[in-house]
Amino acid sequence: MVKKVVENFKVEYLQVMDENGKVDKKLMPNLSAKQIKEMYELMILIRTFDDKAFSMQRQGRIGTYICYKGQEASQIGSTYALNDKDWMFPMYRNTAAYIARKHPMSMILQYWSGDERGLKSPDKLNNFPLSIGVGTQEPYAVGCAWASKLKKEKNVSFVYFGDGGTSKGDFHEALNFAGVFKVPCIFICENNQYAISVPIKRQTNSETIAQKALAYGIAGIQVDGNDIFAVYKAVKEAADNARKGKGATLIESVTYRLCDHSTSDDAKRYRSDKELKQWQKKDPVDRLEKYMKANKLLNDKYKDEVAKKAKEKVEKEVRIFENIKDPDPDDIFKFTFEEMTDELKEQNEEIK
Amino acid sequence: MAFEFKFPDVGEGITEGTIVKWKVKQGDKVNSDQILAEVETDKAIVEIPSPKKGTILKLNHKEGDTINVGEVLAVIGEKGEKVSKKALKKEDKKPYTGSVVGFLEEAPEEEEVSKLKKADAKAGKSIIAAPKARKLAKELNVSLENISGTGPGGRITEDDVKKSSSGKPAAKVTKKYDLFGYVDRVPLKGIRKITAQKMREAVSNAALVTHHDHVDVTALSDLRKIEKEKAAKKGVHLTYLPFILRATIKSLKKHPFVASSVEGDEIIIKKYYNIGVAIDTPDGLIVPVVKGADQKKLYDLANEINTYVEKVKKRKIDLMDLKGGVFTITNIGVIGSTYFTPIVNYPETCILGTGRIEKKVAVRDDKIVIRKIMPISFTYDHRVLDGAEAARFMNDLRNILEKPESLVK
CATH class of the missing domain: 3.30.559.10 (Chloramphenicol acetyltransferase-like domain)
Structure with a gap:
């Protein structure tokens, strides 16, 4: 009879920059001052957009909107580490990633006003439409990654989902498939502590989400999701490995949404003020600012300029959006089949 | 022309809210996106930001008042500009434009609106009713064109349909097709x-x-x-x-x-x-x-x-x-x-x-x-x-x- 340990696992956690903006030089990824400024400007742009969009919902100018405040580092750090040719599979909270990947903000507003045309990816952008269904997008990303592998392309696929999404079957199927077929796919779990109102403790009994990767034989790492350098570094390494044929990685980006789940939610009903305040101290934008200030990359003038530019950009996109003509209701019926069926014609008549 | 800011649907399908607190008063200058009021809906207490920069010419409700979606919350314009009497009316039955594109276009005068409404009604267009209300109207053999809606912004509600159908025979209309083609429905009796x-x-x-x-x-x-x-x-x-x-x-x-x-x-x-x-x-x-x-x-x-x-x-x-x-x-x-x-x-x-x-x-x-x-x-x-x-x-x-x-x- 034999009883022995057949496998040992460890789960790594990565933080490059602490809450005060201090970085560990050994861990700091190779980023130029220009690149860091680009990242910062993107973060300010998407935060400005988020605030504006939220405000516009309250003014009745757009419909339900999903805010992402607090998750900027997680989304910008990851998209910044990837190439335009890589394929993105976002979920509904990834508007920031969308903007970073050059999807026009006016179209994003269009989408959140109920006009599906807003999700039509402009040519040459390798962005898939965001997924509203929780945890449905992972298998698509794996399939896409597999296609890249078979075509011997160097693209990776990366997919976003939340902590809640890891309880869905598709997540596990996707990870398993990615492991078995060693596909170039990066799974980015933005663990923002809540699936709407369900806290992470009720979501999984695992200490981390990252460790779920190990069961499927792929790499897994937990990163400080409010540390843009840590997210960047982890995603960059995962992408490098994927391109080298070393397979998939699951990255758990530990973060927090500083806003409600959506414009129809009131997070105060399930989150304490104390908890919120603790996380506000870890605000990813403030943290990067602290770093940049200490490293002479940011002064008040630059900061104001960036804020002003972002505001102008967003306002311009709002104007573009508000001049988009409403879609024709007939479109609902027109584009289901190449030719309208008798039933559709009849239904179309009904709305006239 | 002064801008009438109508209370929008700030949740998903809310019809009214209660004004908890005004953050501005009449005569105040406000910036775009500056918070005007806190309003409690059945979902949450939400802050309502101003869609325009300007002077608050009129706040239409007191704290504690209930406001329906589509009613004018505040009028924003140039200092000294006159507020049309229509804007002061509490019940505003203009067509609901809701949280959709183009809401911010300046609203036409009331007379113009009613003209538009009539013309559109003839063309069978500006009827605002949810599919469920439309279905009910069809079942009860009620013409939506003749109903004036009491819902947000004049939306025709199911109740409106029911009220206007009293006395009329209820003809049950069922779909003449299923997923695959036309069908006849014969009661099993x-x-x-x-x-x-x-x-x-x-x-x-x-x-x-x-x-x-x-x-x-x-x-x-x-x-x-x-x-x-x-x-x-x-x-x-x-x-x-x-x-x-x-x-x-x-x-x-x-x-x-x-x-x-x-x-x-x-x-x-x-x-x-x-x-x-x-x-x-x-x-x-x-x-x-x-x-x-x-x-x-x-x-x-x-x-x-x-x-x-x-x-x-x-x-x-x-x-x-x-x-x-x-x-x-x-x-x-x-x-x-x-x-x-x-x-x-x-x-x-x-x-x-x-x-x-x-x-x-x-x-x-x-x-x-x-x-x-x-x-x-x-x-x-x-x-x-x-x-x-x-x-x-x-x-x-x-x-x-x-x-x-x-x-x-």
Whole structure:
């Protein structure tokens, strides 16, 4: 009879920059001052957009909107580490990633006003439409990654989902498939502590989400999701490995949404003020600012300029959006089949 | 022109909110996106930011007031600009533009709006109603054009539809198609419904088996020809059915389990011979019961069956005439078909079906001959009868029908 340990696992956690903006030089990824400024400007742009969009919902100018405040580092750090040719599979909270990947903000507003045309990816952008269904997008990303592998392309696929999404079957199927077929796919779990109102403790009994990767034989790492350098570094390494044929990685980006789940939610009903305040101290934008200030990359003038530019950009996109003509209701019926069926014609008549 | 900021749907489908706190007062200068008020909805307390930069010319409600979606919350414009009286009205029934593109376009004057509304109504366009309200209107045969909505921004609610439909007949409209094409919907009612229930009852309670056989009715056919003429003279229309009925009873008497029913742990063997005869009508199948059929003469049976047919056709049959059967005969042959699998008239346990009589090639004394053949199908409940007994019942029935002389007596 034999009883022995057949496998040992460890789960790594990565933080490059602490809450005060201090970085560990050994861990700091190779980023130029220009690149860091680009990242910062993107973060300010998407935060400005988020605030504006939220405000516009309250003014009745757009419909339900999903805010992402607090998750900027997680989304910008990851998209910044990837190439335009890589394929993105976002979920509904990834508007920031969308903007970073050059999807026009006016179209994003269009989408959140109920006009599906807003999700039509402009040519040459390798962005898939965001997924509203929780945890449905992972298998698509794996399939896409597999296609890249078979075509011997160097693209990776990366997919976003939340902590809640890891309880869905598709997540596990996707990870398993990615492991078995060693596909170039990066799974980015933005663990923002809540699936709407369900806290992470009720979501999984695992200490981390990252460790779920190990069961499927792929790499897994937990990163400080409010540390843009840590997210960047982890995603960059995962992408490098994927391109080298070393397979998939699951990255758990530990973060927090500083806003409600959506414009129809009131997070105060399930989150304490104390908890919120603790996380506000870890605000990813403030943290990067602290770093940049200490490293002479940011002064008040630059900061104001960036804020002003972002505001102008967003306002311009709002104007573009508000001049988009409403879609024709007939479109609902027109584009289901190449030719309208008798039933559709009849239904179309009904709305006239 | 001053901008009227209407209270939007800040949740998903909210209709009203309560003003908790004003963050600005009349005459204040405000920036775009500056918070104007806190409003409590059934979902949350939300801050309402200003959509415009300007001066607050008018705040339309006091703290604690309820405001409906679509009502003017505040008027924002240039300092000293006059506020139109219309904007001060609490109830604003302009078409709901809701949280959609273009909400910020400057609203036309009230008069213009009503003109537009009328013109649009003619064109059948500016009706604001949820699909559910539209569906209800269709069902109640109410025209939406004539209803003025009381919902947010003049949206027609289901209540509005219901109110304006009072007194009108409610015509239930159902879809004329399903996922795959056009369909007709026929209510399952009357005889059809009873048949459906009975059949379901039989199939779910009994263990049904069907045996098939064929009977050489050449002799019966000859006999019937003679008897038919005789009967006609007495005003009786004689079909095959009275012969088959009598033959069945003769065989039933030899096989008592065939005329039975099951109640709990008991098989009830019927000692009376009330035989049901299935009659096809435009409304469905009706089965009158010939009571004490073993006591009746051939012509009497023929008369009784013919009377039932007449009564059934006129739908004047007495309910009692449909009850008390122990066995049923269903003759599909008059219409067509040979073999089939009749379903018992539950709680009866057996049923005989007869098919179309046809001339067939048969072998008699090693010679090929032409004979008149009647297919028969006998369904029984295997709970009370086994195949051997069923076969014996059919053998006896066949023998009697093939030597039919005794049936006339």
